[in-house]
Amino acid sequence: MAQIQEVFQRIEDNRKKLKDVQSVLKDALSTSQAYQEASEEAKRLNEKKKQIKRDIEGGFGSEITQVEDLKIDIESDKQLLTDMAITQMMKGENIGVSDTYENEYEPVFTVKFKKIS
Numbered sequence: 001m002a003q004i005q006e007v008f009q010r011i012e013d014n015r016k017k018l019k020d021v022q023s024v025l026k027d028a029l030s031t032s033q034a035y036q037e038a039s040e041e042a043k044r045l046n047e048k049k050k051q052i053k054r055d056i057e058g059g060f061g062s063e064i065t066q067v068e069d070l071k072i073d074i075e076s077d078k079q080l081l082t083d084m085a086i087t088q089m090m091k092g093e094n095i096g097v098s099d100t101y102e103n104e105y106e107p108v109f110t111v112k113f114k115k116i117s
Contacts, residue, residue: 008113 029035057064085107088095097105 085095089107095107099105
């Protein structure tokens, strides 16, 4: 099995290659007149869409506040669920939940590396 440092280095190398290729593609797109025109039109339409959305949402102040509160509640409960699942796993207990349609779910754990310096 490959050593963890070797795999990490391979990921770093591939990220660099990806960045280089994306840079070449970005340069090619920046020289295309058709792409530039389409991009400008997309920006204009996006701004129009945002303005329409702001106008409509202006009449729904309490609903917007409710949406924001619910998003915060969901994120807090997701963190609580994660903490509870890790605690149960460390105790050696089985972990699983089911939704209202009786679909079973099992936890999926991931590892991320964060630069420390």
